[in-house]
Amino acid sequence: MEFHGVDVGTQFKRMRELVPEAYRAFLDFDKVAFKDGALPKKSKELIALGIAQITQCPWCIQAHTQKAAMAGAGDAEIAETIFVAMAMAAGAAWSHGGLVLQCLQEHKGA
Numbered sequence: 075m076e077f078h079g080v081d082v083g084t085q086f087k088r089m090r091e092l093v094p095e096a097y098r099a100f101l102d103f104d105k106v107a108f109k110d111g112a113l114p115k116k117s118k119e120l121i122a123l124g125i126a127q128i129t130q131c132p133w134c135i136q137a138h139t140q141k142a143a144m145a146g147a148g149d150a151e152i153a154e155t156i157f158v159a160m161a162m163a164a165g166a167a168w169s170h171g172g173l174v175l176q177c178l179q180e181h182k183g184a
Contacts, residue, residue, distance in 0.1 A: 082133050108141075116145040123152065124159035 090097040108118050119142035126134035142152055 114145075116142065116147050116151075119145045120147055120151060120155045124155050124162070127156065127159040128163055 108115060108122075113121075119138055123135065123138040123142050126138050139152065142155075147155075
């Protein structure tokens with residue numbers, strides 16, 4: 075997949091060649107983080123998909139959509155994940171709106 079004109083797969087390969095120990099350590103960490111535990115893998119992939127939307131990472135969206143489906147997530151579960159991510163983004167904007175109003179009050183000396 076290309077992202078901003080970058081062939082991500084090719085550059086991941088290059089990262090692996092340039093810093094193999096760090097690359098392997100990340101993959102090992104990632105494997106542990108996503109394995110079944112207190113949360114099942116499917117839940118973890120749905121969480122990752124929602125975060126990928128918030129961080130606006132097209133490669134992550136593609137990867138975690140596929141991984142969530144492979145972990146057993148159905149279309150409706152993936153669709154609900156989209157709306158949870160949307161609600162979280164809106165909630166962040168809403169709460170930061172309170173910060174804006176507080177800054178405005180401080181600016182006006184209220």
